[in-house]
Amino acid sequence: MLVIATSDKGGTGRSVTACNVAYRRALRGHDTCYLDFDFGSPTSGAIFGIAGIDHGVASGGLHRYLQGDVAEPERVDVWAASSRRSLRARPAATGRLVLFPGDLGGGEFTMDTDVLHRCVKLLVRLDEEFDHVIVDLSAGRSHAAEMLLTATADPELARRMEARWLVFHRWTRQHITAAAGLVHGKSGLVQFAAEHGHRKGSLLEAIRFVRTAVISPDDAAARGLQATQQTWLRRVNSDLNDRAIQLGLGRSFVISSIPLDPVLQWREQILTDADVYDNLANAGTVEAFSRLAEDIESGETWSRP
Amino acid sequence: MSSPTTSEGALAIGEIRTGFVRHSTEVSLEEASAVLRLVPGEQVRHAGRPRAYAVSPAPLTGVDCAVPSARGRRVQGVGTVTSRATITGGRVLQVCSSATLVRSRAGYRLPWSHYLGRPGVVECLGRVDLRDAAAGFAEAEGGTRGIALGSIAEQVMDRVQGSPLLDGRLPLRAPRGSWRWAVEDGEPLFRFTVLRDGTRLVRLAVPGHGAADLLDLVEDLALHDWLLGTVETILGRAGLGSAPPDRTLRHVGPLVGHVLHHWMPAARIRPELVPLWDAVDRVHGLTRQWDALVARVRDQLALDTVAMLAGAAARRDGAAGPG
Numbered sequence: 001m002l003v004i005a006t007s008d009k010g011g012t013g014r015s016v017t018a019c020n021v022a023y024r025r026a027l028r029g030h031d032t033c034y035l036d037f038d039f040g041s042p043t044s045g046a047i048f049g050i051a052g053i054d055h056g057v058a059s060g061g062l063h064r065y066l067q068g069d070v071a072e073p074e075r076v077d078v079w080a081a082s083s084r085r086s087l088r089a090r091p092a093a094t095g096r097l098v099l100f101p102g103d104l105g106g107g108e109f110t111m112d113t114d115v116l117h118r119c120v121k122l123l124v125r126l127d128e129e130f131d132h133v134i135v136d137l138s139a140g141r142s143h144a145a146e147m148l149l150t151a152t153a154d155p156e157l158a159r160r161m162e163a164r165w166l167v168f169h170r171w172t173r174q175h176i177t178a179a180a181g182l183v184h185g186k187s188g189l190v191q192f193a194a195e196h197g198h199r200k201g202s203l204l205e206a207i208r209f210v211r212t213a214v215i216s217p218d219d220a221a222a223r224g225l226q227a228t229q230q231t232w233l234r235r236v237n238s239d240l241n242d243r244a245i246q247l248g249l250g251r252s253f254v255i256s257s258i259p260l261d262p263v264l265q266w267r268e269q270i271l272t273d274a275d276v277y278d279n280l281a282n283a284g285t286v287e288a289f290s291r292l293a294e295d296i297e298s299g300e301t302w303s304r305p
Numbered sequence: 306m307s308s309p310t311t312s313e314g315a316l317a318i319g320e321i322r323t324g325f326v327r328h329s330t331e332v333s334l335e336e337a338s339a340v341l342r343l344v345p346g347e348q349v350r351h352a353g354r355p356r357a358y359a360v361s362p363a364p365l366t367g368v369d370c371a372v373p374s375a376r377g378r379r380v381q382g383v384g385t386v387t388s389r390a391t392i393t394g395g396r397v398l399q400v401c402s403s404a405t406l407v408r409s410r411a412g413y414r415l416p417w418s419h420y421l422g423r424p425g426v427v428e429c430l431g432r433v434d435l436r437d438a439a440a441g442f443a444e445a446e447g448g449t450r451g452i453a454l455g456s457i458a459e460q461v462m463d464r465v466q467g468s469p470l471l472d473g474r475l476p477l478r479a480p481r482g483s484w485r486w487a488v489e490d491g492e493p494l495f496r497f498t499v500l501r502d503g504t505r506l507v508r509l510a511v512p513g514h515g516a517a518d519l520l521d522l523v524e525d526l527a528l529h530d531w532l533l534g535t536v537e538t539i540l541g542r543a544g545l546g547s548a549p550p551d552r553t554l555r556h557v558g559p560l561v562g563h564v565l566h567h568w569m570p571a572a573r574i575r576p577e578l579v580p581l582w583d584a585v586d587r588v589h590g591l592t593r594q595w596d597a598l599v600a601r602v603r604d605q606l607a608l609d610t611v612a613m614l615a616g617a618a619a620r621r622d623g624a625a626g627p628g
Contacts, residue, residue: 029544029552031480071453071459072456072459093541093544093548096480121463124466124467125466127473127478128324128325128327128475128478128481129324129479129480129481131478159472159473160327160473161473
């Protein structure tokens, strides 16, 4: 299965969530790979704690592969290469976790038929050995997003590999509007898909939203807010809900709500269960990652209400 | 089929990739023949005994590249690489891309027609040390490998896997196994190395046997080594003995259905080479480990069955019991 993570704005926690989902899938015994298609700022190396590739590899990453400079993109075995001890101690019965990093100073590229062909070839190839292929796109409309939309319409890929899209947005008015624009807007994903070989409406069925950095009003008391602030928060939250429904981002299209987590705000990293025991991470966040990792596969999440 | 043969002072090198055919069921011999038709107008050879086996004709790839070297010598090689794809038991796909390295008589690059007339031969322009080349290709982790036989094999494999006859719905997934081998002339030799990424390297010399015979042997070893590794990995995931029976079954089911019956060591190698297979097997314990794994699967399944029956009986008794 192909899982594509995207967002309209930066700073949504898309990459860190996608990396954590990949980690959780692997923990559950599924062979998982993570493709860093955020060519402008490939940070997955840093999130997985792999020394020396904080901002992509010096040569042979995905960007160079798609350009045709190398025959195969570089792979990094996260369990073996991470500098975090808690990741290197790979538990028994876990799946493989392989990172395909981007390139240092990769930047955008123009999509032509050769690039598209290499993309399809790579995805078909990875489907042979991985249960889950997770692709992290850059924020906003990118050539990489268009490439994946075109690639997933390719009959060779489409008949073999189911593609699911996760659109990340923060729980704010601006972010909701931006995410709706990215999906439903005039030159949004749905429109582009319809023009590039996807069956009408099929992409919409494959898109779910991930709300990030969410503060639930019910938790607000615990955060020490005053009564007036809580009332205000409740009203704003309800307005946001109305707005989301209006723009097609209502509950039934939401796959996950990730709570605001201070640890992730300061340092984007994989949250292990040990981090929770050490009180470094919130159990709620890890729980949300874990549930999302489960729901990207389960049928119920993806059936229309 | 044109296969590389070692003549006086020659070295054959190759890379093998092994993986599952991207199809929901085992492919029949007829399907395998259609899938492996890589060269228009040339026949796919196949056999039904002792198990289904089909071999593609050999497409050629032109190369002009560096010759491998353990000591970092730079020698140019020009010629063609030959590849062959095989499907064993309708389930396991292997591709081997290989070339025989010989010294060039001319010492400079000739027109392509010259090389096309010598399929599977790469001529080295310059002074080449074949022992050094063999070590660079199939023994040393460093050194220059030069010739990208692995990429060629991967490409041929991708081509086969992309066949419209294959539905792509794999019952189980596994990484491709990767072997690099060098067959030399001279004194008997067997050197086996495993790299950190799992790639197997083998240097081999058996007086009286050319690369074609030995390729069958290496291919068979690669197939069984890969099968063993794959089963081991999947059983690791299944959490045999500790995970709930449904998780075990989910992993073990496809193994029983699609993998376990493919173990048939030395099924298609020359009888004179069987002792060599046995010797390798004795040292590395492939068959012993395989037997232990298979026994473990069967015992676990039997145990789970007993547990489920006992559970069902308890539920029935409970339902028929008091009240």
